[in-house]
Amino acid sequence: MDKIQKGNNEFYNKVVELLKQARNSVVRTINKTMVYTYYEIGRIIVEEEQKGKSRAEYGKQIIQELSKRLLKEFGKGFSVTNLKQMRQFYLTYEKGQTASDEFNLSWSHYLMLMRIENPEERSFYEKEAIANNWSLRELKRQFNSALYERLALSRDKKGVKQLAEKGQIIETPQDSLKDPYVLEFVGLKENSKYSETELEQKLIDRLEHFLLELGKGFAFIGRQVRFTFEEDHFRVDLVFYNRLLRCFVLIDLKIGQLTHQDLGQMQMYVNYYDRFVKLPEENKTIGIILCKDKNDALVEITLPENNEQIFASKYLTVLPSKEELKKLIENKDDD
16 A cells, blocks of 8 residues: 555655646746846837937937837736836847846846946846846845956956856856855854854854855855864854865864964864875865955965965854945955
């Protein structure tokens, strides 16, 4: 009887899965068709405007008249404001400066993207939203946390251009780093008192959000991962594996000022993983110290000149305004 029941469940699950896939496919097709249709409506409006002698006044008239007719025939969704957005959509993407020819995001995504004035920045967020299947909420969060600026900071002009053309490409440890990391999702106030253990627990509680902030390719291995070396016991706060870089990533949390002892400790952790944990075909381990404050000069003098394994980045537990983040990044760049 159990075997029959099990067989029935497998049969049922197959049908349910097939229907779910079909439903998702239909939704994607509808969204894509709708966005393309809005783009075409915008194109037709612009082309009609160009026939008028006084474009601004003529354009205003045809949009108002078109809105009246469409609302009467198709109902809501074609207000003057919406038609102006479709017009702007066409004007934003008509030159094909992004991969939007296929329009793989929802209309709501594009409404948000159109508000980004810098074409390279807009292109970056569009590509990342498509590649990572970002919801509108996640797209807004990544934009508000100045992801583009944080990644662009560590790149030369060629690297910044690549961000716009291809999105974030992970080939070296530096490609995956951010400074600062924005951890507003943990819910800790900027000036509140908390321990490293509490911060660690908050990150584990919101692990999905933390993985999104870490970026592409990260998989969680464990917390307080213990290893023993010559009868001494050590614990790494958080251990991840990055499948794109094919290496372990060790993260230590520091709520105070970063010291050279913290860097030395991370160097020891990384050395241990390289010599006793990683497989021969895997790449060298990366160590990241997330700290509330750090002295870049101290980090530079403590670590080897050719360092490619140990990194220190600040973290923020409150999401500043995008303007404040830009100032923070620009000040760091000036240093």
